[in-house]
Amino acid sequence: MKATFSFWLDFIREAFRGGKLFYLWMTLLTVVVFLGFAAYIRQFQHGLIVSGMSDQVSWGVYISNFTFLVGVAAAAVMLVIPSYIFRDEMIKEVVLLAEGLAVAACIMCILFVTVDLGRPDRIWHMLPFVGEFNFPQSLLAWDVFVLTGYLFLSLTIPYYILFVRYKGGEPKHNVYFPGVLISIGWAISIHTVTAFLLSSNVARPFWHTAILGPRFLASAFSAGPAFFLLTLKFIRRYTDYPVSEKIFQRIAIIATVALQINLFLLFAEIFTEFYHQTDHTASALYLFFGIGGKTALVPWIWSAITMNVVAVLILSIEPLRNNSRLLSVACVLMVVGVWIEKGMGLIIPGFIPTPLGEVFEYSPTLIEVTVSAGIWAVGLIIYTLLAKAAIAIELGKVRYKKLP
Amino acid sequence: MTENLKNNSNQVSRRSLLKKIGVLGTTGAAAATGVTLAAQVVEKSGQEFSDSLDSFFQKHYRRMSPEEVQVTIARLQRKAKRKYNKDISIDTAPPLPVTLFGYALNISKCKGYRKCVDACVEENNQGRDTQIQFIRVLEMERGSMNLEESNHYYDPETVPQKGKFYLPVQCMQCENPPCVRACPVKATWKEDDGVVVIDYDWCIGCRYCMTACPYWARHFNWNEPHVPPEELNPVTHYLGNRPRSKGVMEKCMFCVQRTRKGKQPACMEACPTGARIFGNLLDPESEIRYILENKTVFRLKEDLGTEPKFWYFTD
Ligand code: SF4
Ligand code: SF4
Numbered sequence: 001m002k003a004t005f006s007f008w009l010d011f012i013r014e015a016f017r018g019g020k021l022f023y024l025w026m027t028l029l030t031v032v033v034f035l036g037f038a039a040y041i042r043q044f045q046h047g048l049i050v051s052g053m054s055d056q057v058s059w060g061v062y063i064s065n066f067t068f069l070v071g072v073a074a075a076a077v078m079l080v081i082p083s084y085i086f087r088d089e090m091i092k093e094v095v096l097l098a099e100g101l102a103v104a105a106c107i108m109c110i111l112f113v114t115v116d117l118g119r120p121d122r123i124w125h126m127l128p129f130v131g132e133f134n135f136p137q138s139l140l141a142w143d144v145f146v147l148t149g150y151l152f153l154s155l156t157i158p159y160y161i162l163f164v165r166y167k168g169g170e171p172k173h174n175v176y177f178p179g180v181l182i183s184i185g186w187a188i189s190i191h192t193v194t195a196f197l198l199s200s201n202v203a204r205p206f207w208h209t210a211i212l213g214p215r216f217l218a219s220a221f222s223a224g225p226a227f228f229l230l231t232l233k234f235i236r237r238y239t240d241y242p243v244s245e246k247i248f249q250r251i252a253i254i255a256t257v258a259l260q261i262n263l264f265l266l267f268a269e270i271f272t273e274f275y276h277q278t279d280h281t282a283s284a285l286y287l288f289f290g291i292g293g294k295t296a297l298v299p300w301i302w303s304a305i306t307m308n309v310v311a312v313l314i315l316s317i318e319p320l321r322n323n324s325r326l327l328s329v330a331c332v333l334m335v336v337g338v339w340i341e342k343g344m345g346l347i348i349p350g351f352i353p354t355p356l357g358e359v360f361e362y363s364p365t366l367i368e369v370t371v372s373a374g375i376w377a378v379g380l381i382i383y384t385l386l387a388k389a390a391i392a393i394e395l396g397k398v399r400y401k402k403l404p
Numbered sequence: 405m406t407e408n409l410k411n412n413s414n415q416v417s418r419r420s421l422l423k424k425i426g427v428l429g430t431t432g433a434a435a436a437t438g439v440t441l442a443a444q445v446v447e448k449s450g451q452e453f454s455d456s457l458d459s460f461f462q463k464h465y466r467r468m469s470p471e472e473v474q475v476t477i478a479r480l481q482r483k484a485k486r487k488y489n490k491d492i493s494i495d496t497a498p499p500l501p502v503t504l505f506g507y508a509l510n511i512s513k514c515k516g517y518r519k520c521v522d523a524c525v526e527e528n529n530q531g532r533d534t535q536i537q538f539i540r541v542l543e544m545e546r547g548s549m550n551l552e553e554s555n556h557y558y559d560p561e562t563v564p565q566k567g568k569f570y571l572p573v574q575c576m577q578c579e580n581p582p583c584v585r586a587c588p589v590k591a592t593w594k595e596d597d598g599v600v601v602i603d604y605d606w607c608i609g610c611r612y613c614m615t616a617c618p619y620w621a622r623h624f625n626w627n628e629p630h631v632p633p634e635e636l637n638p639v640t641h642y643l644g645n646r647p648r649s650k651g652v653m654e655k656c657m658f659c660v661q662r663t664r665k666g667k668q669p670a671c672m673e674a675c676p677t678g679a680r681i682f683g684n685l686l687d688p689e690s691e692i693r694y695i696l697e698n699k700t701v702f703r704l705k706e707d708l709g710t711e712p713k714f715w716y717f718t719d
Binding site for chain 1: 460464467536540542550551552553554556573582585586587588589590591606607608609610611612614615616617618619620623624625626627628650651652653705708709710
């Protein structure tokens with residue numbers, strides 16, 4: 001009990017201790033959070049009318065960010081898979097950090113869904129027993145269920161490991177390993193369920209395809225590790241946590257293969273849509289070329305494809321990949337590319353044209369952008385704090401001191 | 405104490421009062437009115453406060469006991485009174501026995517006047533500023549059923565146009581409704597008379613049902629809907645046309661407030677060409693049954709397997 005209490009005390013102390021740069025970073029993020037919060041208050045008062053959404057395009061950047069972040073959330077555990085299958089010791093070192101990222105991404109996901117609600121005051125209607133949880137009928141209910149479960153797992157496993165380390169012990173393999181196995185399955189499920197959330201809609205031919213699930217997995221395996229790799233570079237530069245060069249290479253390979261598969265699946269989809277065009281091609285047509293002079297998404301998707309292709313070229317050519325700077329560039333391209341492709345490029349064209357054939361465009365408003373930025377800032381704050389404390393404990397800087 | 409003062413001031417003539425108690429009396433009377441007013445304000449805002457607390461905890465409609473339904477209805481009436489300064493009735497009539505509602509629409513008669521659209525808005529209290537319309541009439545090219553070539557924004561003054569036909573679309577009250585399955589909180593469901601309804605006070609506004617509907621039948625209150633009080637239809641049903649609030653979903657519910665009383669839906673009544681036939685599918689004598697049995701009918705997007713209870717036919 002005492003140990004738990006002192007663990008939390010030390011954890012929080014470590015999380016908030018830092019140099020000038022740290023405080024600058026945190027202040028910056030806090031400002032963004034406040035801006036986002038102010039924008040959200042406005043949305044809360046006036047209703048979602050302040051967004052760019054409409055009856056025609058009824059989901060926008062909020063849900064787009066949500067689908068992207070589900071991928072990032074799962075990425076953590078994606079890294080665990082090779083580390084356990086191939087008895088890869090290296091990746092174990094950074095798995096804790098990856099779990100921290102998973103926690104942050106999960107919380108961002110939940111926030112993005114919440115700000116998208118028309119009646120956030122009624123969110124308790126989703127609680128089982130107290131409310132009416134439409135489980136297992138509604139895929140959205142499934143999504144809420146798997147996401148909270150995943151958040152719980154990503155919190156408990158690292159907690160156990162850190163706590164044991166804190167007390168100066170070695171975490172027991174047969175205690176946390178079953179947990180890790182469960183969370184591997186769970187990580188795949190948060191993806192699959194989110195993909196099914198979209199692909200189950202017969203009303204939306206753009207999503208109603210079996211390839212959506214695999215594409216989700218592939219893009220998550222690419223953008224997630226890429227994002228993580230970037231944060232590791234940051235950590236290596238600004239903390240004394242040792243991240244070996246081999247780890248970067250390992251993660252880069254995972255991301256490369258996943259991105260290659262992702263591009264292949266995208267190609268397969270484009271081919272099927274366009275070789276013989278049907279009514280169902282309309283959304284893809286709108287996305288890639290625009291319909292009737294309405295072309296809002298065209299520059300987005302082509303820049304996404306360009307980014308992904310450049311990234312895959314850099315990553316697939318070994319000398320280029322081994323260049324640390326180029327690797328960072330490729331990762332940034334990949335994260336942004338997948339963010340567009342899986343967010344704006346997947347959610348929004350699903351609504352255009354509407355089921356009654358109307359082409360009505362969407363673009364986010366300043367309020368939506370500010371709220372989204374605020375949520376990203378919340379996520380980055382959480383990740384920063386978790387990573388800092390975890391690093392301090394891992395490095396053995398803080399240990400439980402038994403009082404005499 | 406204040407009561408006494410008030411009584412005294414009434415009994416004693418004004419002049420002697422002023423003489424006798426002078427300033428004290430007036431202050432007393434003023435204080436008395438002040439207190440009563442304050443008490444009223446407190447009572448009113450107290451009521452408003454407890455109402456908003458109760459509406460926060462309001463249960464799912466299908467979980468309420470009959471007593472709870474009554475209490476809720478009374479509160480909703482007070483709320484409408486505050487907003488519109490108008491007394492409304494809120495019916496809770498259950499589905500009629502042995503009834504399954506269906507609709508058939510004669511597209512050779514429909515001329516695209518959009519009278520049904522206007523009648524629907526008047527009947528069902530859609531927000532005038534939100535401009536929600538449950539019925540969308542598409543102007544279609546003759547010789548094609550491609551919805552993507554339809555015109556949603558034609559001018560009803562100039563109809564009918566040569567080379568066009570008109571296709572009104574509204575909620576099809578699917579027998580296998582994807583919107584119902586989608587809802588994470590069971591805020592929308594299919595009643596025994598086949599009508600898909602929404603509990604506007606349970607909906608969390610996630611809009612997943614909207615994504616799931618293949619007929620673009622669901623509409624969202626992006627802001628607080630307003631109806632000019634004189635235009636508000638005071639005869640409402642809990643699952644039908646009662647006033648809605650911002651952030652919730654709504655759609656056509658076959659005018660349950662009328663049809664469960666044996667009346668026609670507003671759109672059918674308003675149609676000048678008689679293109680619309682509404683009725684009970686379980687009644688072999690009904691006109692709609694005659695049409696289904698004797699005319700060539702079709703349904704929109706039948707291949708999606710949602711089993712719409714809305715048919716189109718031609719003469
Ligand atoms: S038409 Fe749409 S809203 Fe109406 S029942 Fe079918 S799926 Fe639901
Ligand atoms: S918007 Fe309302 S009715 Fe529709 S799925 Fe969400 S909670 Fe259910």
